Amino acid sequence: MAKVATITLNTAYDLVGRLKRIELGEVNTVETLGLFPAGKGINVAKVLNDLGVSVAVGGFLGEDNVGDFEHLFQSVGLEDKFQRVAGKTRINVKITETEADVTDLNFLGYCISPADWQKFVADSLDYCKAFDIVAVCGSLPRGVTPELFADWLRQLHQAGVKVVLDSSNAALTAGLSARPWLVKPNHRELEAWIGHSLNSLDEIIQAAKKLRMQGIANVIISMGADGSLWLSEQGVVRAQPPKCENVVSTVGAGDSMVAGLIYGIVNGLSQQETLAFASAVSAFAVSQSNVGVSDRALLEPILANVKITTIEG
Numbered sequence: 018m019a020k021v022a023t024i025t026l027n028t029a030y031d032l033v034g035r036l037k038r039i040e041l042g043e044v045n046t047v048e049t050l051g052l053f054p055a056g057k058g059i060n061v062a063k064v065l066n067d068l069g070v071s072v073a074v075g076g077f078l079g080e081d082n083v084g085d086f087e088h089l090f091q092s093v094g095l096e097d098k099f100q101r102v103a104g105k106t107r108i109n110v111k112i113t114e115t116e117a118d119v120t121d122l123n124f125l126g127y128c129i130s131p132a133d134w135q136k137f138v139a140d141s142l143d144y145c146k147a148f149d150i151v152a153v154c155g156s157l158p159r160g161v162t163p164e165l166f167a168d169w170l171r172q173l174h175q176a177g178v179k180v181v182l183d184s185s186n187a188a189l190t191a192g193l194s195a196r197p198w199l200v201k202p203n204h205r206e207l208e209a210w211i212g213h214s215l216n217s218l219d220e221i222i223q224a225a226k227k228l229r230m231q232g233i234a235n236v237i238i239s240m241g242a243d244g245s246l247w248l249s250e251q252g253v254v255r256a257q258p259p260k261c262e263n264v265v266s267t268v269g270a271g272d273s274m275v276a277g278l279i280y281g282i283v284n285g286l287s288q289q290e291t292l293a294f295a296s297a298v299s300a301f302a303v304s305q306s307n308v309g310v311s312d313r314a315l316l317e318p319i320l321a322n323v324k325i326t327t328i329e330g
């Protein structure tokens with residue numbers, strides 16, 4: 018089976034909680050759902066690992082609060098390629114309101130020095146060559162500019178690594194110039210990239226086509242409860258998962274989708290089958306506070322109700 022690694026440059030502890038409504042400027046009592054070692058690439062790796070795909074994980078971890086990450090890697094068997102750096106991994110607070118979306122309070126963590134970055138580039142270019150797919154996920158920590166990031170991605174590309182990129186803002190824009198093999202922006206990230214709002218499915222498809230014209234083989238646009246689109250040389254496919262009625266936390270839905278896509282690709286599923294599977298994994302993700310698939314059987318009823326439509330091709 019193809020070998021997979023994920024890279025998280027800006028890891029995080031996710032403090033996840035729930036309350037009816039946030040009252041700004043007041044004391045809010047929050048039902049705590051958990052404190053999880055996370056960050057986008059780690060979430061992707063956890064889901065893939067649950068699905069039976071062995072994964073290596075790399076990027077940066079702050080040496081001051083590394084404990085729960087090391088415990089996670091050992092307990093589930095993720096190959097640890099993380100570079101420890103001075104300082105703390107950040108804490109991100111995720112609050113789900115009963116009648117609203119998730120509010121993210123993403124704090125700052127470690128700062129990467131030029132020497133840290135140089136070491137990371139040399140080491141990662143070396144170990145990434147041993148992997149068929151490398152998923153590069155999440156934002157950039159302080160000290161890593163979009164230019165440095167894009168330059169590193171270009172070197173990965175030149176080394177023949179298939180890069181899956183899931184990032185946002187300046188990192189996404191810079192990363193796209195390195196022509197990753199697959200990207201998965203959400204609807205909002207696509208709007209930010211194109212510079213205006215996209216108010217219909219057709220407008221989203223036209224913008225995604227422009228992204229593909231940058232030389233990106235696979236463009237997947239996730240649209241929350243409205244599902245997703247996959248544009249490739251084979252055409253345009255849409256997936257609509259059954260709407261999850263009891264949303265606990267949408268944190269990690271996108272990461273679960275990336276994991277589902279990689280699962281389908283490494284297992285040789287068709288584009289339609291892969292998107293349907295990724296939709297089921299991501300729809301399942303919103304029904305829980307943490308990221309992962311504890312029991313594969315739970316995906317089956319969701320998968321059976323994913324609607325796949327071929328729009329072009």
Ligand SMILES: Nc1ncnc2c1ncn2[C@@H]1O[C@H](COP(=O)(O)OP(=O)(O)OP(=O)(O)O)[C@@H](O)[C@H]1O
Pocket residue numbers: 202203204238239240241242243244245258259260261264267268269270271272274295296297299300301303
């Ligand atoms: N309420 C929901 N019901 C069913 N499926 C959902 C729901 N919300 C999200 N999904 C599934 O999760 C996928 C990814 O969601 P979304 O577009 O919100 O990703 P994202 O914004 O990248 O997520 P993240 O919060 O992890 O950054 C969707 O394409 C869909 O398949």
Ligand SMILES: O=P(O)(O)OC[C@@]1(O)O[C@H](CO)[C@@H](O)[C@@H]1O
Pocket residue numbers: 027029030031055056057060109121123154155156157185268269270271272
């Ligand atoms: O700041 P980034 O790297 O874009 O996002 C980080 C993050 O919000 O992404 C994951 C959910 O997708 C969380 O585990 C984590 O806190």
